[in-house]
Amino acid sequence: MISVRNLSKSFGANAVLKDISFDVAKGKTAVLLGKSGSGKSTMLRCLNLLEHWDSGHVEIAGAALGRTKQSGGDWRRWNAREEAEARQRIGMVFQQFNLFPHMTVLQNVMCGPKRILGKDEAASKKIALALLDQVGLAEKQGAYPAFLSGGQQQRVAIARALAMEPTVLLLDEITSALDPELVGEVLEVVRDLKRRGLTMVCVTHEIHFAEDVADQVIFMEDGLVVEEGPPESILANPGTERLRKFLTRFHAQNRGGSRVAA
Ligand SMILES: Nc1ncnc2c1ncn2[C@@H]1O[C@H](COP(=O)(O)OP(=O)(O)OP(=O)(O)O)[C@@H](O)[C@H]1O
Ligand SMILES: [Mg+2]
Numbered sequence: 366m367i368s369v370r371n372l373s374k375s376f377g378a379n380a381v382l383k384d385i386s387f388d389v390a391k392g393k394t395a396v397l398l399g400k401s402g403s404g405k406s407t408m409l410r411c412l413n414l415l416e417h418w419d420s421g422h423v424e425i426a427g428a429a430l431g432r433t434k435q436s437g438g439d440w441r442r443w444n445a446r447e448e449a450e451a452r453q454r455i456g457m458v459f460q461q462f463n464l465f466p467h468m469t470v471l472q473n474v475m476c477g478p479k480r481i482l483g484k485d486e487a488a489s490k491k492i493a494l495a496l497l498d499q500v501g502l503a504e505k506q507g508a509y510p511a512f513l514s515g516g517q518q519q520r521v522a523i524a525r526a527l528a529m530e531p532t533v534l535l536l537d538e539i540t541s542a543l544d545p546e547l548v549g550e551v552l553e554v555v556r557d558l559k560r561r562g563l564t565m566v567c568v569t570h571e572i573h574f575a576e577d578v579a580d581q582v583i584f585m586e587d588g589l590v591v592e593e594g595p596p597e598s599i600l601a602n603p604g605t606e607r608l609r610k611f612l613t614r615f616h617a618q619n620r621g622g623s624r625v626a627a
Contacts, residue, residue, distance in 0.1 A: 366391040366564040367412065367533060372421030374407060381407050382418065383588040389533075389581065392562040394555075396575040396596070399585035400611060405568040408585070409535050412566065413457045414448045425455065426532055453481060456531030460538040462522040464510040470497065470521050471506040477528045489528075496524040500554050516547030520554055527558075534558065536567040540574060552577055572615050576600060584608050 367389040374382040381404045389395040397405045410416040412423065414431055423430040430451065432440040443451070464473050474493035478484045484492070497503045500520040510518050519539055526534060536555070540548045555578050558565065569575060575582050576596050584592045584599065584607075592599055592608045603609045 366393075366426055367395075367566065368422075368424040369408075369412075370422045372408075372411065372418050372423065374404075374411065374416065374418045381588050382411070385421070385585075385588070385590055387583050387590060387593060389564060389566060391564055393580040394559050394565045394567065394578050395581045395583055396579035397566065397568045397583050397585055398570065398572065398575045398611075400570055400614075403585045404588040405570075405585055406537055409457070409537050409566060409568050412533075413455050413535055414443075414452055415457075417442075425451075453529050454532045456526035456529055456534040458519070458522050458526050458534070458536050458539050460542050462510070462515075462518040464518055464521055464525070466510055468509075469506065470502065470508050470510070470513070473510070473521055474524045474528050477525060482529065492528055493524070496527050497521075499527075499557070500524045501550070514547060515543045516550045519543065519551050523551075523554055523558075531563075533564045533566065536565060538568055538570075541569070541571070570615075572600060572612065584611070586611070 369388070370386050372382055372385045373380070385408060387395070397408060399405050407416055411418050412425075412430070417431070431448070432442050435441050465476070468476065471490070471493055474496055475489040478492050479486065479489040494503060494506065497506055500523055502517060502520055502524070505513060505517060510521065513521065523539075540551050543551065552574070555565070555567070559578060567574065567578060579596045582594065582596045582599055583590055586607050592603065592605050599608065600612065603612060
């Protein structure tokens with residue numbers, strides 16, 4: 366479903382992504398794991414065209430992302446309208462939920478189908494209510510975001526992304542801003558999406574998140590994919606010194622048990 370080939374990106378002299386390649390199969394959940402500054406968010410932002418990469422190639426569902434091959438064989442970068450259209454199909458949820466504070470929960474989830482997909486009021490409401498039910502928040506439809514807990518707000522943000530019927534969903538540190546006791550309810554929503562067969566790429570620096578939801582872990586450091594594989598094999602038996610060190614440091618910092626309420 367997602368194919369990244371030899372993707373590189375610099376901010377000025379800072380080479381943030383260096384020849385990154387990976388694939389995510391349809392219906393699978395990949396977790397990009399790595400310490401702060403390793404380039405995880407930048408990689409995710411490239412997949413949503415919030416950043417432009419310098420070289421490399423990305424395909425989503427078999428079609429090139431961000432550029433079109435012209436009859437002469439040259440590639441033309443998409444214009445803003447083409448990027449915006451593609452972004453509708455690539456959902457993204459952030460650490461800070463970014464809900465519209467002046468809209469109710471229901472309005473937050475309805476506004477995409479209504480304003481962007483052009484569905485009528487009744488159809489948009491039906492979609493939004495079904496999604497709020499799916500994330501366990503149907504009874505909060507009339508509330509404003511400020512009156513919800515962080516975990517509830519994040520579940521609304523996920524419902525809002527799903528309302529656009531994305532082919533892939535990108536999640537950037539979606540549990541990092543939450544109190545530990547609220548992490549479990551958001552993870553449960555992610556597990557449910559997994560069961561429903563949505564293709565997801567999640568970014569985290571928390572090993573527990575990777576252990577919990579990943580089919581595939583992609584460990585990044587200094588803009589490189591250092592190691593990749595199923596969580597049960599690479600997290601239990603890291604094949605590189607760099608991943609081994611990362612895991613040791615993480616466990617040392619989190620001595621005393623799991624932060625994730627599973
Ligand atoms: N818009 C930008 N302009 C300049 N430099 C940037 C920009 N965005 C990110 N960077 C730099 O790119 C590098 C990677 O940042 P990125 O946010 O991708 O890391 P990350 O792995 O997501 O880290 P964290 O776990 O802290 O979120 C950092 O050195 C950062 O300073
Ligand atoms: Mg980040």
